[in-house]
Amino acid sequence: MTSAAQTDSVHPGKTFDVERIREQFPILASKPGGRPLVYLDNAATTQKPHAVLDTLSRYYASQNANIHRGVYQLSQDATQAYEDARAAIATFLHAAEPAEIIFTRNATEGINLVAQTFGRQQVGEGDEVVISTMEHHSNIVPWQMLCEEKRARLRVVPITDTGELMLDEFVALLGPRTKLVSLVHMSNSLGTVNPVRQLVELAHARDIPVLIDGSQAAYHMPVDVQAIGCDFYVVTGHKLYGPTGIGALYGQRRWLDAMPPYQGGGDMISSVTFERTTYNEVPHKFEAGTPHIAGAIGLGAAVNFISGVGFDAIASHERGLLEYGTLALSGVSGLRLIGTARDKASILSFVLEGVHAHDVGTIVDTEGVAIRTGHHCTQPVMDRYDVPATSRASLAMYNTTGEIDQLVAALRKVREVFG
Amino acid sequence: MSDLRELYQEVILDHNRSPRNFGPLEDADLRADGHNPLCGDRLSIAVKVSDGVVTDVRFEGSGCAISKASASLMTEGIKGKTLDETEVLFDRFHRLVTDRTVSTVDPELGKLAVFAGVRDYPARVKCAILAWHTLRAAMTESQEKVSTE
Numbered sequence: 001m002t003s004a005a006q007t008d009s010v011h012p013g014k015t016f017d018v019e020r021i022r023e024q025f026p027i028l029a030s031k032p033g034g035r036p037l038v039y040l041d042n043a044a045t046t047q048k049p050h051a052v053l054d055t056l057s058r059y060y061a062s063q064n065a066n067i068h069r070g071v072y073q074l075s076q077d078a079t080q081a082y083e084d085a086r087a088a089i090a091t092f093l094h095a096a097e098p099a100e101i102i103f104t105r106n107a108t109e110g111i112n113l114v115a116q117t118f119g120r121q122q123v124g125e126g127d128e129v130v131i132s133t134m135e136h137h138s139n140i141v142p143w144q145m146l147c148e149e150k151r152a153r154l155r156v157v158p159i160t161d162t163g164e165l166m167l168d169e170f171v172a173l174l175g176p177r178t179k180l181v182s183l184v185h186m187s188n189s190l191g192t193v194n195p196v197r198q199l200v201e202l203a204h205a206r207d208i209p210v211l212i213d214g215s216q217a218a219y220h221m222p223v224d225v226q227a228i229g230c231d232f233y234v235v236t237g238h239k240l241y242g243p244t245g246i247g248a249l250y251g252q253r254r255w256l257d258a259m260p261p262y263q264g265g266g267d268m269i270s271s272v273t274f275e276r277t278t279y280n281e282v283p284h285k286f287e288a289g290t291p292h293i294a295g296a297i298g299l300g301a302a303v304n305f306i307s308g309v310g311f312d313a314i315a316s317h318e319r320g321l322l323e324y325g326t327l328a329l330s331g332v333s334g335l336r337l338i339g340t341a342r343d344k345a346s347i348l349s350f351v352l353e354g355v356h357a358h359d360v361g362t363i364v365d366t367e368g369v370a371i372r373t374g375h376h377c378t379q380p381v382m383d384r385y386d387v388p389a390t391s392r393a394s395l396a397m398y399n400t401t402g403e404i405d406q407l408v409a410a411l412r413k414v415r416e417v418f419g
Numbered sequence: 420m421s422d423l424r425e426l427y428q429e430v431i432l433d434h435n436r437s438p439r440n441f442g443p444l445e446d447a448d449l450r451a452d453g454h455n456p457l458c459g460d461r462l463s464i465a466v467k468v469s470d471g472v473v474t475d476v477r478f479e480g481s482g483c484a485i486s487k488a489s490a491s492l493m494t495e496g497i498k499g500k501t502l503d504e505t506e507v508l509f510d511r512f513h514r515l516v517t518d519r520t521v522s523t524v525d526p527e528l529g530k531l532a533v534f535a536g537v538r539d540y541p542a543r544v545k546c547a548i549l550a551w552h553t554l555r556a557a558m559t560e561s562q563e564k565v566s567t568e
Contacts, residue, residue, distance in 0.1 A: 356483035358458045359427075362540060366423050375459055388459035388481055417427050418484070 016313035022398045024049040024305075038369040038403045043188045043216060043347055043376075043394030045238045048302075052242055055301035059294045067293055068267055068284070082293050085300025086283070089248050092303040093214075093233060094224040100256065102249040102286045103296050107215040108138040110234030110249035111182070113286065114211055115142040117259040118232075119180065122209075125151040127179045130208075132157040132165055133384050134187040137377040139213045143182060152179075159384060163190035163339040170199065174206050181210045185217035185233075189376040189392065190339030191322075191347030193217065200229040209255070215239055219396070220318060220345045222311040225250050237295060242302030246295030249286075256282040263288040314397045318346050321395045325404045332411045338390050346395040349376075352411070355418050357389035363417060364391075367410035369403075425536035426543070427484065430492075435484035440494035444477035451560065453480075453553030455545050460486045464553045471501050476554075483546050489534060490550035496531055502558055509551050516547045 022028050025047045028037060039047060065075040067082050083098070090098040104110045119142075123129060129143045133156055140154075147154045155178075157170045165183075174181070181203045186193045200210045211232035214223055218235045225233045232255070237246040251259075261268055261279055265288030270278045279285045306314070325348050329335055334353035352360055361373030372392045375382045382389060393407055447465035454461050460482030467475040476498060478490045493512075497505045511525050516537040524532045537547045 356458075356481075358460075358483040358543070358546060359485070362426070362543060363423060374457055379459075382459065388461070413423075417423060418432065 016309075016317055018317065018398065018400055021309065022400075024051070025398055026050065026053070028398060033368065035368040038406050040393040040395065040399065040403065040407060041370050041372045042219075042396035042399075043239075043392065044372050045244070046219060046241045046396050047398070048243070049241055049305050051305040051308075052298050052302045056243060056294055056298045059297050063297075064294075066290055078293060081297050081300075082291075085296045088300040088303050089235075090250075092223075092307060093218075093235070093248075093250050094226055095250050096226060096253065099281070099283050100250055100253055102251065102256070102283045103291050104234070104247045104249050105245055105292070106238070106247040107213060107234040107236040108142075108247075110232075110236075110247055111139055111211065111213065112142045113249055113262045114182075114232050114234075114251070115146045117262050117286075118209075118255060119143070119146045120150070121258075121260060123147070123150050123152050123179045126177060127152045128155050128173075128175065128177045129153075130155045130157060130170070130173050130178055130181045130183075132170075132183055133159045133380050134163065134165070134190055134192060134378065135182075135184055135380070136188055136213065136215065137379070138215075139182055139184060140380070153177075156380075157183075159190075159192075159381075163187065163192045163341045163344075165192075165194055165199075167195075167198075167202075171202055174203060174208060178203075178206070178208050181208055182213070183210070184213045184215075185223075186214075186220065186345055187339065187378075187381075188216050188347070188394075189349055189378040189381045189390065190341065191344035191349065192339060192341040193221070193343040193345055195343070196228050196230065204229065216347075217345075219306065221315055231255055237299040237302065240299065240302050241305060242299040243292075243295040246292045246299045248299070253282065256286070259286075261288070262286050265289040267291075309397060315345075317397060318395055318399075321399055321401065321404065322346055322348070324401045325393065325395065325407075328404050328408045329411075332408060333415065335411070338385050338387065347392060348394070349390045349392045351387050351390055352414060355414055357391045359418070360391045360411070360414050363414045364407065364410040367406070367413055369407050369410045371407070422539070426540055428533045428536065430530065430533045431484060431488040434488035434491040438478075438487055438491040440477045440491065440498075442477055442479060444475060447475075447477075449557040449560070451553050451557035453549050453556070455482070455486065455549050458483060458486070458546060460546060460549055462486065462490055462550055462553050464490070464550065464557055466554070466557055468502065471503075473497050473500055473502070473505060478550065482549070483543075485534075485537065485543050485546040486549050489547045492531055492533070493550045493554065496529065497554070505554070505558070509555060512551055513548065516544050 027047045065078040067079040086101050087098040090101045155173045158166050203210045209231035212230045214235045219240050231252050233250040238244040268288040270280050338349045357373035374389050444465035448468045449466040452463050462480035464478045476494045519538050
C-alpha cells in the first residue's frame with residue numbers, strides 16, 4: 001500500500017496527510033547508513049518537529065536569560081515564555097490552572113517527587129501503596145524505596161493473559177491501609193490502555209488518592225486530568241515530540257499546597273535567613289534552582305504542535321496503523337503478540353518462536369528498521385508472560401503502513417537467517 | 420545480507436540450535452551466574468578442575484543466539500586447558516570482539532574466530548562476552564577461596 005493510498009483509506013474525508021506531517025520532522029528525511037529511517041521506537045522517544053527545534057534555537061539565539069530574577073526586559077521575556085509554556089501544558093492536560101503544573105526532568109522525576117513529598121507525608125508503617133504488574137520500573141522503584149523507608153507494603157494488581165488489569169483484584173486490594181494508588185495510563189510494553197477514570201472512581205470511593213503515569217498515553221490520546229479525576233498525573237517531554245530533560249507533573253492544588261518541598265534551593269523560597277526559610281507558592285515551591293528553561297519552552301511548543309494536528313486525526317491515523325500492523329504481523333510465521341487488550345494503542349510487542357528478541361533487533365536494524373528489543377523497563381511484565389524479552393514496534397503520528405510493510409519484510413529476513 | 424552473515428555465521432547458528440555442553444554439571448568445583456540485564460540473557464557456568472586443568476565445563480540458561488553460541492563454543496574451547504591458559508584465551512577473545520583496529524584474526528582462537536563479526540555490532544559485544552565474564556567470575560571466586568583457605 002502506498003502512503004497516498006493510505007491517506008485515502010485510513011482517513012476518508014479527513015485532512016490528515018501523513019506526508020505533510022512527515023515533512024515537519026527533519027530526521028525522517030535523513031538517511032542514516034544510506035537508507036531512509038524507518039523509526040518504530042516511539043514508545044522510547046519520539047522525533048522532534050521543526051516547531052520544537054525552531055523554538056529551542058530561537059530561545060537560545062534571542063531570548064536566553066534566567067527567569068524569575070532579572071528586572072531587565074530579556075529576563076522578563078524569558079520568564080513570560082517559560083510561564084506561557086506552563087499554561088500551554090495546563091491547557092493540554094486540562095488542568096484547572098497553570099499553577100497545578102510543575103516542571104520536572106521527566107515522568108520518573110514526577111513520580112519520585114510525589115513519592116518523596118506526598119508519599120513521605122502520607123504513608124506510614126503498615127500502610128500500603130497499590131501499583132500493577134504492568135508498571136514501568138519508574139512506577140515501581142520509587143514506591144519500593146518509600147515502602148522500605150516507611151516499613152509500608154507495596155501491593156500489586158495482577159493482569160490477565162491479554163494484558164488487562166484485573167479489576168476485581170484491584171478493588172480487593174484497596175483497603176483502610178491503602179494510602180495511594182499509582183497506575184499507568186497506557187502500558188509501554190503491552191499497549192494496554194487502562195480505564196483510568198473508572199480506576200480513579202473506585203479508589204476515590206475509598207478516599208484513596210491516585211497518581212496516573214501518562215508517559216505513553218499523552219501523545220496518543222487527549223488527556224483531561226479533571227475528567228479522569230486523578231490527584232496526580234505525570235508526563236515526559238521527549239515522548240510528546242518535545243525535548244529530552246523536561247517533563248511535567250500535574251497535581252491537584254489542594255495537595256500541592258499541603259505537600260512539603262521536594263528539593264531546596266533558589267526560586268523555591270520566598271525568604272531565607274539562617275534561622276528560617278519560608279517557601280514560595282506553588283508551583284515554584286517545587287522548582288528549586290534554574291530549571292530547564294529552553295526545555296520547558298520547547299515542551300510548550302510541542303504540545304501546541306500536537307494540538308494543532310489534533311488528537312482526532314492522530315488517534316484515527318494511529319488506530320489504522322495498529323489494525324494494519326496487527327494483521328500484517330500475524331502473517332509472520334511463529335510470531336506471537338504479547339499484549340492483546342481490547343483497549344490498546346500504538347504498540348506491537350511480540351516474540352518470534354525460536355529467535356531471541358536481540359537477534360530480531362539486530363537483523364531488523366540491518367534492514368533499516370529501528371525497533372526496541374529487551375524488557376522495556378518492565379521486567380515484571382516479561383516474567384508474567386515468561387519471556388526473557390520482546391521485540392516492540394511502537395507507532396506515532398508520522399508512521400505509515402509502508403513502514404509496517406518494511407518491518408514485516410525485515411522479519412522475513414530474520415526467518416531466512418534462523419530458518 | 421552479506422554483513423549479516425558475517426555476524427550470524429553457520430557455526431554460530433548451529434551452536435545456537437544445538438548448544439554443546441548444555442545442562443547441569445554435578446559436583447562442579449566452580450560455578451557462577453551471569454546476567455545481561457539489558458537483554459535478559461541469563462547463564463550459569465559450572466566447571467570441574469583437576470590440578471589446575473579444566474576437565475569438564477557445562478552451561479545452562481537462556482539468551483540470544485550470540486550469547487548461547489558463545490557459551491557453547493567457549494565450553495568446547497577451554498576443556499583441557501589450564502586456568503591460566505583460559506585466562507589468556509579470554510583476553511584474546513575480548514580483543515577479537517572489541518578491537519576494531521585489528522584486521523587479522525588471532526590463529527590461537529581456533530573456532531572462536533567465528534565471532535569476529537561481532538565487533539561491527541557494538542550493541543552485541545555484551546552478548547558475546549557474557550559467558551566469558553561469567554567464567555572469569557567463577558574462576559576468580561574460587562581462586563580467592565583457595566587463597567584464603
